[in-house]
Amino acid sequence: MDHFLYRDGALFAEDVPVSEIAASVGTPFYCYSTATLTRHFRLFDEALEPLDHLVCFAMKSNSNQAILKTLAELGAGMDVVSGGEYARAKAAGVPGDKIVFSGVGKTATEMRAALEGGIRQFNVESEPEMELLNAVALSMGVVAPVAIRINPDVDARTHAKIATGKSENKFGIPIARARKVYARAASLPGLEVTGIDVHIGSQLTELEPFEQAYKKVAELTEALRDEGHEIRRLDLGGGLGIPYTRSNEAPPLPSEYGDLIKRTLGHLGCEVEIEPGRLISGNAGIMVSAVIYVKNGEGRDFLIVDGAMNDLVRPSMYDAHHDIIPVKEPEPGTAQAPIDIVGPVCESGDTFAKQRHMPPLVSGDLVAFRSAGAYGAVMSSEYNSRPLIPEVLVNGDQFAVIRPRPTFDEMISRDNIPEWLL
Ligand code: LLP
Numbered sequence: 001m002d003h004f005l006y007r008d009g010a011l012f013a014e015d016v017p018v019s020e021i022a023a024s025v026g027t028p029f030y031c032y033s034t035a036t037l038t039r040h041f042r043l044f045d046e047a048l049e050p051l052d053h054l055v056c057f058a059m060k061s062n063s064n065q066a067i068l069k070t071l072a073e074l075g076a077g078m079d080v081v082s083g084g085e086y087a088r089a090k091a092a093g094v095p096g097d098k099i100v101f102s103g104v105g106k107t108a109t110e111m112r113a114a115l116e117g118g119i120r121q122f123n124v125e126s127e128p129e130m131e132l133l134n135a136v137a138l139s140m141g142v143v144a145p146v147a148i149r150i151n152p153d154v155d156a157r158t159h160a161k162i163a164t165g166k167s168e169n170k171f172g173i174p175i176a177r178a179r180k181v182y183a184r185a186a187s188l189p190g191l192e193v194t195g196i197d198v199h200i201g202s203q204l205t206e207l208e209p210f211e212q213a214y215k216k217v218a219e220l221t222e223a224l225r226d227e228g229h230e231i232r233r234l235d236l237g238g239g240l241g242i243p244y245t246r247s248n249e250a251p252p253l254p255s256e257y258g259d260l261i262k263r264t265l266g267h268l269g270c271e272v273e274i275e276p277g278r279l280i281s282g283n284a285g286i287m288v289s290a291v292i293y294v295k296n297g298e299g300r301d302f303l304i305v306d307g308a309m310n311d312l313v314r315p316s317m318y319d320a321h322h323d324i325i326p327v328k329e330p331e332p333g334t335a336q337a338p339i340d341i342v343g344p345v346c347e348s349g350d351t352f353a354k355q356r357h358m359p360p361l362v363s364g365d366l367v368a369f370r371s372a373g374a375y376g377a378v379m380s381s382e383y384n385s386r387p388l389i390p391e392v393l394v395n396g397d398q399f400a401v402i403r404p405r406p407t408f409d410e411m412i413s414r415d416n417i418p419e420w421l422l
Pocket of ligand 1: 238239277318
């Protein structure tokens with residue numbers, strides 16, 4: 001459920017007409033709903049009751065300061081994957097002891113920054129990373145809290161580019177080697193092992209792969225405890241999928257996911273962390289774009305809009321489906337015709353949808369790309385020298401620009417001309 005609904009024939013973001021925001025900030029832009037973010041965060045938080053738990057928002061899905069602050073005020077922790085994300089989390093006021101640091105390629109500089117600023121735990125993904133972290137911590141005279149990410153070799157049954165839990169993926173330590181790696185970790189004085197971490201992929205639409213992975217985590221917890229390791233924390237990753245279309249079967253609910261966690265791992269008495277990104281921010285955002293032209297091609301028509309692949313790359317990168325709806329609600333019974341919805345970028349890949357059934361639209365009409373709050377703005381670029389588009393946050397009947405659109409001059413002035421060209 002989200003808070004982008006038609007009311008009196010027009011699309012609203014909570015209590016604000018989307019057309020009013022468009023008139024104020026221009027198109028294209030991203031628009032997020034506080035109520036939706038809040039609702040989704042709370043669903044997870046409640047789903048894990050009564051376990052001792054922390055919901056760490058995977059901020060790679062949306063890292064705007066205002067979004068992070070909104071979630072942090074609800075009690076969210078953050079899952080970060082770079083020095084930049086760590087800095088953003090801290091700037092939004094998230095305390096270090098609520099930040100987990102994931103990712104396969106942490107550098108010594110990133111480790112040092114997190115150890116200085118405070119960190120709940122590093123999710124260590126390889127033996128060389130473990131050795132480096134130990135050395136960095138020792139050089140600073142501190143002990144680094146770590147969970148070791150295991151790769152459970154489970155098929156997440158999702159898009160190949162976002163599956164992470166199979167042995168051929170670059171993530172984690174093969175579960176078969178876990179005991180050896182934990183033994184080594186226990187011998188390193190710069191590390192304090194707190195638990196186990198697992199994340200098998202993103203946009204999972206079934207619970208079964210989670211169940212397989214979590215059962216393996218439960219077995220490993222017991223095996224490691226038998227060997228004298230104090231496993232007190234389990235980080236179960238993110239990945240629960242969202243409905244991208246109104247028509248397809250809905251993925252499991254956070255409450256069902258929470259029940260699965262309690263069923264498979266509850267008996268271990270561990271503190272549980274999860275790292276959801278998409279389910280919190282995905283349907284809390286839309287991208288609003290205006291029709292530039294309706295072009296009649298040979299055998300097919302094109303709706304050319306002012307948003308493009310550089311603004312929302314998911315359709316060209318993953319063949320992802322986003323529902324695209326007119327901001328002015330069509331009259332009931334309006335005939336729909338198939339049309340290709342494309343952006344202005346000079347690539348055929350700049351196609352959002354092929355032969356999508358849409359009501360008649362004309363130049364200047366607004367359309368909203370739904371489910372664009374996760375992996376939308378964060379994956380955008382300035383390709384074709386199109387400045388990054390603004391982001392707007394709605395809260396009830398108020399809205400605020402949370403990232404303005406840069407001017408052409410601002411975009412250009414980031415480049416430097418070397419002396420020999422002056
Ligand atoms: N934790 C870790 C360690 C992750 O790698 C990810 C996502 C998450 C949590 C959050 O997963 P989520 O709950 O959002 O599914 N750009 C792609 C998605 C990439 C996901 C990468 N890792 C897309 O647009 O579909």
